[in-house]
Amino acid sequence: MTTRTFQAGASALALMLSLALAAPAAAETASPAATATVKRIMASPGYKAAVAALDKDHERWVSDIITLTEIPAPSFKEATRAKAYLEMLRAEGLTDLEIDPEGNAMGVRKGTAGGGPVVVVAAHLDTVFPEGTNVKVRREGDRLYAPGVGDDVTGLATLLTVVRAMNAAGIKTKSDIVFMGNVGEEGLGDLRGVRYFFTKGKYKDRTKAFFSLDGGGVDDVTTGGTGSKRYRVTFKGPGGHSYGAFGIVNPMSAMSRAVDNFYLTQVPTKPKTTYSASVVGGGTSVNSIPREVWMEFDMRSEDTGELAKVEKSLLKSIADGVDAENAARSTAVGKITYEAKLVGDRPAGATDPKSDLVQYATAAFGGAGGVKYGIGSSDSNIPMSLGIPAITTSRVAVTDRTHSVDEWVEVTKAPNVQVKAANLVTILAIAGPSK
Numbered sequence: 001m002t003t004r005t006f007q008a009g010a011s012a013l014a015l016m017l018s019l020a021l022a023a024p025a026a027a028e029t030a031s032p033a034a035t036a037t038v039k040r041i042m043a044s045p046g047y048k049a050a051v052a053a054l055d056k057d058h059e060r061w062v063s064d065i066i067t068l069t070e071i072p073a074p075s076f077k078e079a080t081r082a083k084a085y086l087e088m089l090r091a092e093g094l095t096d097l098e099i100d101p102e103g104n105a106m107g108v109r110k111g112t113a114g115g116g117p118v119v120v121v122a123a124h125l126d127t128v129f130p131e132g133t134n135v136k137v138r139r140e141g142d143r144l145y146a147p148g149v150g151d152d153v154t155g156l157a158t159l160l161t162v163v164r165a166m167n168a169a170g171i172k173t174k175s176d177i178v179f180m181g182n183v184g185e186e187g188l189g190d191l192r193g194v195r196y197f198f199t200k201g202k203y204k205d206r207t208k209a210f211f212s213l214d215g216g217g218v219d220d221v222t223t224g225g226t227g228s229k230r231y232r233v234t235f236k237g238p239g240g241h242s243y244g245a246f247g248i249v250n251p252m253s254a255m256s257r258a259v260d261n262f263y264l265t266q267v268p269t270k271p272k273t274t275y276s277a278s279v280v281g282g283g284t285s286v287n288s289i290p291r292e293v294w295m296e297f298d299m300r301s302e303d304t305g306e307l308a309k310v311e312k313s314l315l316k317s318i319a320d321g322v323d324a325e326n327a328a329r330s331t332a333v334g335k336i337t338y339e340a341k342l343v344g345d346r347p348a349g350a351t352d353p354k355s356d357l358v359q360y361a362t363a364a365f366g367g368a369g370g371v372k373y374g375i376g377s378s379d380s381n382i383p384m385s386l387g388i389p390a391i392t393t394s395r396v397a398v399t400d401r402t403h404s405v406d407e408w409v410e411v412t413k414a415p416n417v418q419v420k421a422a423n424l425v426t427i428l429a430i431a432g433p434s435k
Helices: 012-017 032-042 045-056 058-069 079-091 153-169 192-199 251-262 304-328 356-369 381-385 413-431
Strands: 095-099 105-109 118-124 138-140 143-145 176-182 207-213 220-225 227-236 273-282 292-301 337-346 372-376 390-393 398-400 408-410
Touching: 032 045, 032 356, 032 413, 045 058, 045 153, 045 413, 058 079, 058 143, 058 153, 058 413, 079 095, 079 105, 079 153, 079 176, 118 153, 118 192, 118 413, 153 176, 153 207, 153 413, 176 192, 192 381, 207 413, 220 356, 220 381, 227 251, 227 304, 251 273, 251 292, 251 304, 273 304, 292 304, 304 337, 356 390, 356 413, 381 390, 390 413
Parallel strands: 118 176, 118 207, 207 390, 220 372
Antiparallel strands: 095 105, 105 176, 138 143, 143 408, 220 390, 227 292, 227 337, 273 292, 398 408
């Protein structure tokens, strides 16, 4: 997801205890009730002790980032990292530890209420990088460089340090909290880990709030989920020699016609709606008319209806392109056919800005200055689409070059303790600190 950056220079503890006044001005501010709840938690001895623990734990947080980054975890191949992460959760004293049938690693920090609705805090295990990518972390001052070091390894490490801080301070909550490293957030993973959790997992009917730690910045809260549809379209034809069979239909031409047609589609700027012809392949040699070619398409919108319109336009563009090619050239040895396979389907959704979850996060991340509400594509899309309150919050203060091999995160202590503390107070507010 898109990230923003932040610079800070005050000491970590001072920054924490003045969080309500330190945030930059922004558009959205919290309700008086939410602000009062967050301030009450921040003034408590337990919270202050937890922030001190976050400060003390900083270098271990950095170490966790390095350790996890250097365990490769492409989408669909997260098992090794999942096993390692489960042991990290075990070391923090969580119970009900498991790797579920989809591959999610999770454990529970028990509340005092004895069951009932749970709060879920998650970060995703997978990265966009294929097997064989060099994931060795390079540290230069306060920056760590490596593919996947930010997205979302830093979220996994932030989750762990929050658990340690709660343990160190002896904080108890009313609700059980499920802490999870989930699979399949990236690309064709299609949110499969969280999708399984909310449709087949044992907590699917018990979740009252969901946090995805996946992003950067100190004054951003993602409250909306951008929906997406992704297709892999395969075009087939008889194929033949580029010289001897010249004049017969060509699936490459049909695909090109389809792309040209699709790119005439008009979409609104608000709600933001986009599309892309993204990946292409096929053919056998330069002197052969291909028998088969394929292309992948990505479509996104903040609005379900607009997304459906773009999808309809894509499918019509493909059919029209194939028909035009079959009409333009000889079909004596066969026609062009196609298969449009849906390979990604992320539902759109949103969490009401007036909900307790969003209001607590607004007070925690923005204080009196407020926060920016964003819309993105993350694990939160699934619970949002089901009507379960969900937000995506920052895992780190400063990060850039996400999804590139020169991805980096900045591990300067003060702003990162600020991010962790804001997550902590939001989690405590929604889980209900126990007296």
